[in-house]
Amino acid sequence: MTAKIRYGVVGTGMMGVEHLRNIALLPDAEVVAVVDPVATSLGWARDALGAKADAVATFNDVETFAQEASVDAIVVASPNHTHRAVLEPLFGMDAAILCEKPLATTVADARWIVDRAAAHPRPFWTGMEYRxxxxxxxxxxxxxxxxxxxxxxxxxxxxxxxxxxxxxxxxxxxxxxxxxxxxxxxxxxxxxxxxxxxxxxxxxxxxxxxxxxxxxxxxxxxxxxxxxxxxxxxxxxxxxxxxxxxxxxxxxxxxxxxxxxxxxxxxxxxxxxxxxxxxxxxxxxxxxxxxxxxxxxxxxxxxxxSHEGATFFQHRAFAAAVRGDGVVHVTALDGxxxxxxxxxxxxxxxxxxxxxxxxxxxxx
Missing domain, CATH: 3.30.360.10 (Dihydrodipicolinate Reductase; domain 2)
Incomplete structure (x- = not known):
């Protein structure tokens, strides 16, 4: 792994922007790619990234991101009902994944994610900030x-x-x-x-x-x-x-x-x-x-x-898991x-x- 954990963020609406802001607080992390099909959301991401925005790759679809991006960790913050479809190509990448809550909108889709996460060689984390x-x-x-x-x-x-x-x-x-x-x-x-x-x-x-x-x-x-x-x-x-x-x-x-x-x-x-x-x-x-x-x-x-500081502390723990220095606190099964x-x-x-x-x- 590089000196800094290279992050991709999929979904740059309100919660995706919160993730961008908190990743920026980690000393050992950098966002290198963002993904969203909506131009307005990508604009919010650029605003959150500030002066670093020009160095961040932008993708309109997750399939192209999965083929071209080089990342160590991925945050999925796309709309709930898209999680299964978004995760499918991401499971083919050699990257840790933090998927926002709820894990899926149906029990069937959540169980599919659990099965795929169990076979994924890198950490999979369900985003449960309130913990x-x-x-x-x-x-x-x-x-x-x-x-x-x-x-x-x-x-x-x-x-x-x-x-x-x-x-x-x-x-x-x-x-x-x-x-x-x-x-x-x-x-x-x-x-x-x-x-x-x-x-x-x-x-x-x-x-x-x-x-x-x-x-x-x-x-x-x-x-x-x-x-x-x-x-x-x-x-x-x-x-x-x-x-x-x-x-x-x-x-x-x-x-x-x-x-x-x-x-x-x-x-x-x-x-x-x-x-x-x-x-x-x-x-x-x-x-x-x-x-x-x-x-x-x-x-x-x-x-x-907007979560009483929880997003930062979750990201700090997730980064430790990505580096192999900590455990996954919230598994796909928990989700x-x-x-x-x-x-x-x-x-x-x-x-x-x-x-x-x-x-x-x-x-x-």
């Missing part, structure tokens, strides 16, 4: 260290802004995204698995599109993506997890909140401001003994993206498992019933 938010990482570390005792309940809340406009408005339709419970919530289902350290067995989701996009039409078609939901997930080890999602709560003080409750204590994390709140059990009528700490985030990493839970939640919301993971697990 790498410093406050979330500190929360997970403390739960795994036993600070709450035996974990019994996990609650995650995201109250945020609506889906942002994307090129071609592809994210307004479940056929392109897998549905909100796959597209957006795969992050949280991945966090659930990571924190609980078990696999999901059943899902119940109550959700609908009640506020956002209801007046929008695209070629006469009305968007069909969930904008609020409650989802309960039962895990094989007996832990229950719950996701509370609202995508019309952009005025909320905390965009994300997570609460782990065990037999000894409760631990909360509030994002932002990155505050950890530890509340041990004290017995009825006894004085509370709440402890509050705040997790600092590097301001440079924070400014380079598949998150898609399975999301797909089950979408079925549950539409059909108003509990869905066993076994029902979706073997789709091909």
């Amino acid at each position: 790498f938010m410093p406050p979330a990482a500190a929360f997970i570390e403390q739960v795994h260290a036993g600070r709450v005792g035996a974990l019994r309940m996990l609650s995650i809340r995201e109250h945020r802004f609506p889906f942002l406009p994307k090129v071609g408005d592809w994210n307004r339709f479940a056929r392109n995204t897998g549905g909100t419970m796959v597209e957006k919530c795969c992050h949280f289902f991945d966090l659930m698995r990571l924190i609980v350290q078990s696999e999901a067995v059943r899902v119940y989701c109550s959700g609908a599109m009640d506020v956002n996009h209801v007046e929008e039409r695209y070629d006469g078609a009305r968007p069909d993506i969930i904008d609020n939901s409650f989802t309960t997930v039962d895990f094989a080890n007996g832990v229950r997890a719950m996701l509370d999602l609202s995508m019309f709560a952009d005025g909320a003080e905390h965009q994300e909140e997570m609460t782990a409750t065990g037999d000894a204590a409760r631990l909360d994390v509030l994002i932002p401001p990155g505050e950890l709140v530890f509340s041990p059990r004290v017995g009825f009528g006894q004085a509370k003994r709440v402890e509050r700490t705040r997790v600092a985030i590097d301001p440079v990493a924070l400014a380079a993206g 598949l498992r998150a898609v399975q839970i999301g797909a089950a939640a979408e079925i549950s919301a539409r059909e108003h019933r509990v869905v066993e993971i076994a029902e979706v697990a073997d789709q091909r």
Whole structure:
């Protein structure tokens, strides 16, 4: 490998540009190629690359990139429904791959990617930035260290802004995204698995599109993506997890909140401001003994993206895996498992019933 890891970025929309900005912060990395069929997106990439843009090769299609580019690592940030088609030629390259979440929009496509990734000689990484938010990482570390005792309940809340406009408005339709419970919530289902350290067995989701996009039409078609939901997930080890999602709560003080409750204590994390709140059990009528700490985030990493600095820390870990100095933290199989839970939640919301993971697990 060269002194610097040579990156290609496929898909230079909003998330692709965030990757470009964070790769630029790595001392041992350089972007040498970008790929996007849309001229506007390539313009955004040039703006993000700044003075280095003229030295970066530009491709309009991934097939030509796969034949001509010389890279050590590839970031796939193309629209969700394109991931399988985009990855097919990339698996023929001698390069590590980071594929943005969700791994695919269907369980069948995600399983195909898992099979191909297993045969790929270089590292394959599913992009799950939320694992790498410093406050979330500190929360997970403390739960795994036993600070709450035996974990019994996990609650995650995201109250945020609506889906942002994307090129071609592809994210307004479940056929392109897998549905909100796959597209957006795969992050949280991945966090659930990571924190609980078990696999999901059943899902119940109550959700609908009640506020956002209801007046929008695209070629006469009305968007069909969930904008609020409650989802309960039962895990094989007996832990229950719950996701509370609202995508019309952009005025909320905390965009994300997570609460782990065990037999000894409760631990909360509030994002932002990155505050950890530890509340041990004290017995009825006894004085509370709440402890509050705040997790600092590097301001440079924070400014380079919209994920509380997580994209930088993920890239730092991915670069270590590319060089052979670190492990793959988020595998293709992790990506598949998150898609399975999301797909089950979408079925549950539409059909108003509990869905066993076994029902979706073997789709091909």
